[in-house]
Amino acid sequence: MVVKITDLRKEGRYLLPGSAACPGCGLAIAFKIASKVLGKNTIYFIPACCTSVIQAPYPKSAFNVPVYNVAFMAAAAAASGAVEGLKALGKKDVQVVVWAGDGGTVDIGIQALSGAFERNHDFIYICLHPDTEIVLGDGSVVKISEFVDNALLRGFKKKKEDVESVPVENDVLSWDGTKFLPKKAVYAQRKSAPREMIKITTSSGSSLILTKEHKVLIDGPIGPMWKQAKELKVGDRLYAPRRINVKSRNTPYILDLIFEVLGDRIGIQVPENIRSELKKRLRHKYGSLKEAANKLEIRPWRLIDRSRSILLSDLRKICGDTGYSWDEICKKARSMIIQGGRKLTLSNPTLNEDLCYLLGLLAAEGSFDAKSYRIAFVSKNKHLLNEFRNMHRTLFEGRAISVVATDGGATYYLISNPVIWALSEALGIKSDPKEILKLPNNLIARFIQGFFDGDGCVAITDHGHTKDVRIILSTANELMGKRLKIMLQRLGIASSMLRGERYDVIIYSNKDILNFLTRIRSRDPEKIAKFEIIERILKRQPRGRKFDLAPEVCANLLGEICSKYNVVPSRLDPNLMQIIKKKRRLTKHKCRELLKKLSINNNDPLLEKLKNLINDEFYLDEIKSIKTIETKVKYVYDITVKDTHVFVPEGAFVISNCYDNEAYMNTGIQKSGSTPFGAWTTTTPKGRIGMKKNMPFIVASHGAPYVATASIGYPLDLANKIEKAKRIEGPKYIHILSPCPPGWRFPMDKTIKVGKLAVDSYIWPLYEIENGRLRITMKPRRIPVEEYLKLQGRFRDLTSKEIEKIKQMVDEQWDILQKLESIGKVFP
Incomplete structure (x- = not known):
């Protein structure tokens, strides 16, 4: 059914005369249009906002429909409860609508909104295998099953269908879009395991087992994008941490x-x-x-x-x-x-660098006897033997070393030292050294240095025109290999773990090798000499290799920068045109070189975005295999992380976890998460500095079946989108621009005009996202952005530089929408 203008004139008024709406109120206009389309069999949930004010003082109401006034944070949750209640009563003809403003949608209410769309009223959960480890805020690792099971035993749990949920208050490793750092986990969940799960293995040796619906962050043509595990393909590149930032403990006694x-x-x-x-x-x-x-x-x-x-x-x-x-x-x-x-x-009451080096040597080439507290260290390297003996003599007084030489050229040192034995047990250096992960970075570096000197090597392969360089740490213990990999990530070093007769942790990338030489080093003269050779090789061939690829969108951004500053790509670099056309893959190293050659404004948003994408906090880890496996466990597990809603199990890769009047108008025009750049509010008298939240994309990334933008400036477009949403099952989201005369500071008779100018200037593009596919629903003849801005007092103090920035943001937004439209399905 297509809504016509005559349909909006039919009888049936749901906002009665006598409301407390301001003259020219865009919100009242939007409600009149929407309520006409939705009809009388509709229940509205309205959090504190202008809508709750205009209905008139309690107990009277200007609304001729059932309305529930709820708190900011409860609107979507209350509506979810109503949907379930109506289902139980068998009432299928009643529509439930959350009519929320900035607080109930964009800011305080976003978590309840997120929960409602994640639930989809069917409680679809995305979960992990119980053996999956999570990295906590202090650097420690724990199986997610132990973490959640213990929380369920201790806390107040809730259960719906087969999902158990419990509040938690632990920090876990997350991703904020630029860095990997601890964020607060607020809930832990456990549910019955499905019959099958997906096992993903990457080129770095990372491996995770996920439910098919679990979302994973991958590199997409226009930037990072979410994909369900069941939709992943071999060759997809995942966002993985090169550097893990944690709140490590103080140096322990x-x-x-x-x-x-x-x-x-x-x-x-x-x-x-x-x-x-x-x-x-x-x-x-x-x-x-x-x-x-x-x-x-x-x-x-x-x-x-x-x-x-x-x-x-x-x-x-x-x-x-x-x-x-x-x-x-x-x-x-x-x-x-x-x-x-x-x-x-x-000699020292705390765990120091020398002692950690000694423990690293013993982890690689040592053994322990619990009965006699005897430690054995064996090596053919005379320098390491001397280093071990001198270091032990400095650290401990009262314990002599017995020397046993063998015919094979190896020398055994035997010592009875209960402290070293106890430290090896406490830190798990011969079994599972996960306690090392809680230590400060300098102590982790010295432990790795000891292990490398004891059981590591430098490999230089001559290919004629180039030399291949690798640093390898080798172990017979798979768990030791996994822990070494995370220890290196603590220091900002990416590595791969290859499984064979032994487990080799290999550092390939030039950037990571140089970081190893700087942060970890060696005390073995032979290895130090090889390090000097490596440095000379990498100076001659600095081009990045594995783990240095830039995200795909960086090529687009370079092209836009060249176009904006009238730079001919081939003059800047003979290969740049091939990079922009994506016939050749760009590396982060190459991108930095190109940026050095460009004379551009350092405050350019394009440059800022590009720099964030080529930082060394992450690398792209290519999927090597995807397998569907039979689930042989009882439960699967998940956690909910505040703010970011993502976490990074095992340090492997990132997985997931309103009408708009662009401010809090009912409480005095304060800034909200939806206030646009440069706009005046009472709390941003000089204009908002940051960007507004992209709520349609946030909701679409939750898998909503229908998301749309609308404006009261185009009432039929708004009406038809509401009509369409009525006929789609599941949670729907329509973001309506509702101009506010007193808040935006324009004459009360210009409300419809302002709403239309927002669309015509492309500041407020109209589109819909249905089942993950984006379609632009209106492409009007474009007018200058200034036409929209100059009518509103809230933008009166904008400088010409700020107006140019707004124009640039509008251009970027429109370009992104067009590219997304051409791709096809881009949201889950």
């Missing part, structure tokens, strides 16, 4: 690290001044040391005899009971004795 392993077996020789203070506090609280020992279940002679050591576990118990600083103990108590052994003294 050694006594803290060994407490769980040796707490009740190792005695600490407490400095006399501290022992005296502890005794004083115990006597004051309990009357005598004997009574204190009895209450705390400590052997009394450990307190009374000053020559005796105090068990580490007892010492912490005393500190907790008396309020004495545990940190002070960790700093000052450095000598310790284990039963049957000699005294051992630490």
Whole structure:
């Protein structure tokens, strides 16, 4: 059915005379048109906004339809509940509408809106295999099943159908569009596993198992785009972190690290001044040391005899009971004795770089005996053996090294050192060194350096005209390989893990190799000499290779920059035209070289966008295989991340998780998430600096079956889009531009004209997105942007430079829409 102008004149008025709408109110006009099309069998949910004000003071109402006034954050959620209730009552002819302004849609209400569209009233969830690990905000890793299951046990869970959900308050690794950093997770979910899932493996060796509906961020022709796992193809390139930014712990004390392993077996020789203070506090609280020992279940002679050591576990118990600083103990108590052994003294109370290097060597070429606390280090490299011996002598006093030489040229060092043994256990350096991931970057770098010196190599392959350079860390332990890969990401180094008889973590890219040489280095003279050769090679052949590809849209942006500044591409670079036409792939290194040759405005938005896309925080990781596998687990899991709504499991790649009057008009014209660039509001008296949110695209990315933009300046276009939305199942979203005379500062008789000028100037393009395909519904004869701006007082203070920027943004927006229209399906 096509709505005609005569249909809008028919009887049936749902906004009655006597409303409190301002003269010329665009919102009232929009409501009259929409309510005519929707008819009487409609329930409206209206959050606090101008609409809730114009209906007249309670208990009277100018609305001749059922209206529920709700809070900002609850509109979409309340509507979802109404839909479910109507279904239960069997009422299929009632339409539920959320009529929300900026607060209920763009700002506070966006999460409920997001939830409503994600649910689609059928609760389709996107989930991960239970063995998938997530990276928490402190750098630690945990299986998502353990994370969610523990949260469900502890928290207040909700269940709908077969989905269990529970609030959480942990930071997890996410992606904000430019960097990988911790963001707050707010919910964790568990649901029954489907019969089949998708296993994705990339060129870097990363592998994830996802439900078919799970969305993954891939490189698209006009920038990053979301694709469901079932729609991915071999060759798609995913956004993967080169650098993982976390909130790492402070440098830990050694006594803290060994407490769980040796707490009740190792005695600490407490400095006399501290022992005296502890005794004083115990006597004051309990009357005598004997009574204190009895209450705390400590052997009394450990307190009374000053020559005796105090068990580490007892010492912490005393500190907790008396309020004495545990940190002070960790700093000052450095000598310790284990039963049957000699005294051992630490040179430093904290885990330092030398000790981490030593642990790295042992992770690569060491072994441990739990019964005797004996450590063995074996190597044929005399320099490493000397380095190990000298370092151990500096770090620990009271432990000699036994030397055993073999016929094969290898030398064994044997040491009985309970502290090193306990640190190896606590940090898992021979099994799963995930505790290393919580350490500061400088300590992680030294651990990798030790491992590399012990079990790494530099490979230089001569191909005649070029030389291929690789840095390789090799291990027989797959988990060690995965952890080394994430450790390198902590330092901004991308790598691949190849699986064979051993697991090789390989660094290919020039950028990453140079970063390794700078951040990690080596203490082995032979490797240092090879590093010098590598540096000379890479200076001669600096072109980027694997993991240096720029996103595909960068070629478009370079073309636009050349066009804007009248640059002939072939004069700038003989290959640039092929790059712009996408016959040749652009690398980030090449893009930076080209930008250096261009004389352009540093504040140009095109340049800013391009620089964000060629930063080294991420790389593009190509999909090598996609398999549909049978699910052999009971549950699958997911988490909801605040703000970004994405997270990065295993440090692998990024996966997902209104009418518009462009300000808060009912509370005094404050800036909202929908206020456009440069516009005056009472909270942005000099004009808004940032961009408004693209709500139609945000909603479309949730898989909504129908999304559209409309303006009261073209009432039939608006009416027909509402009519179309009525006949489509599932949640629909129509974004209506409703000019506001007092807020936008124009004469009250110009409301329709302003709405029309917005469309004619291409500032407010009209389009619809149906089942993921975008179609521009109106292409009017274009008028200058100034025609739209000059009629409104809110843009009165714009400078010529700011007007030019608005023109540029309008051009970019229209170009993007045309490209999206030509592609076909671009949204899930």
